[in-house]
Amino acid sequence: MSKIEINQLSKKFIKRDKFIDALQDITLSIQQGEFVCLLGPSGCGKTTLLRILANLEKTTTGDVFIQQLDKEKPLQSMVFQENGIIPWLTVEENVAFGLKMRHLPRAYIKERTEFYLSKVGLTNFKRLYPKELSGGMKQRVSIARAFANDPEILLMDEPFAALDEQNKFILQEELLSIWQETKKTVLFITHSIDEALLLSDRILLMSSQPGTIVKDITIEMERPRSIEKVRSDSTMTDIFLDVWEHLQSEVKQARLK
Numbered sequence: 001m002s003k004i005e006i007n008q009l010s011k012k013f014i015k016r017d018k019f020i021d022a023l024q025d026i027t028l029s030i031q032q033g034e035f036v037c038l039l040g041p042s043g044c045g046k047t048t049l050l051r052i053l054a055n056l057e058k059t060t061t062g063d064v065f066i067q068q069l070d071k072e073k074p075l076q077s078m079v080f081q082e083n084g085i086i087p088w089l090t091v092e093e094n095v096a097f098g099l100k101m102r103h104l105p106r107a108y109i110k111e112r113t114e115f116y117l118s119k120v121g122l123t124n125f126k127r128l129y130p131k132e133l134s135g136g137m138k139q140r141v142s143i144a145r146a147f148a149n150d151p152e153i154l155l156m157d158e159p160f161a162a163l164d165e166q167n168k169f170i171l172q173e174e175l176l177s178i179w180q181e182t183k184k185t186v187l188f189i190t191h192s193i194d195e196a197l198l199l200s201d202r203i204l205l206m207s208s209q210p211g212t213i214v215k216d217i218t219i220e221m222e223r224p225r226s227i228e229k230v231r232s233d234s235t236m237t238d239i240f241l242d243v244w245e246h247l248q249s250e251v252k253q254a255r256l257k
């Protein structure tokens with residue numbers, strides 16, 4: 001059984017008395033432990049698809065299914081591009097937040113919070129408030145909180161888009177290291193082909209609006225990967241060019257619509 005199943009999903013919005021076909025006829029399945037990147041032109045419905053999986057939005061037709069192996073665990077945790085943490089809670093309170101809401105034993109919450117704080121290098125900053133943190137540190141808090149919650153799946157909406165290149169590389173490595181230990185199922189939105197090649201087991205390439213999945217690309221390069229290895233590998237270069245050409249033509253088509 002797949003971890004995530006999406007069957008003939010479509011989503012329409014109504015905006016100023018007009019229908020917008022945001023997503024059309026999406027059918028796919030994602031296996032337990034897969035790291036899948038969604039890549040597509042701006043406005044193709046990536047965030048909408050994630051919000052549907054997070055149960056923040058309803059489908060117009062079709063349905064989604066997330067396999068729940070443990071009824072005690074949350075189905076999903078989401079990591080956003082920015083502003084995903086609570087300003088009046090400290091770093092450690094933010095990481096512990098989901099666990100406290102589930103009224104888990106205090107010792108368990110402390111142990112899990114400390115484990116993930118150390119994984120993202122924030123142990124020495126645990127008593128700080130978000131306003132005292134850099135952008136990279138805030139994203140580390142969001143990632144630590146998401147994994148600490150131990151959800152069935154993780155949904156990440158361009159979590160590194162607002163970071164500088166150096167911070168982005170460090171956080172990508174940290175994320176991969178935690179993912180490899182926990183083997184969570186991750187659906188990750190990005191605009192960066194390099195990022196998708198570095199992180200993914202699979203890249204789902206979307207068309208411009210209405211968003212459909214036009215290519216499902218398996219990335220077989222062994223891990224651990226580095227951006228240098230990705231850039232010097234001829235198969236990865238071919239995939240990069242293929243995806244690049246697709247995005248270019250989709251963006252041009254979207255401008256003509």
Ligand SMILES: Nc1ncnc2c1ncn2[C@@H]1O[C@H](COP(=O)(O)OP(=O)(O)OP(=O)(O)O)[C@@H](O)[C@H]1O
Binds near residue numbers: 015022047209
């Ligand atoms: N609540 C809403 N009401 C009306 N239209 C919406 C709503 N949410 C999204 N849309 C429209 O649905 C389409 C898809 O939006 P979405 O944010 O999912 O795209 P995206 O691929 O994530 O874009 P980007 O890459 O720019 O973040 C867009 O045309 C957007 O304007």
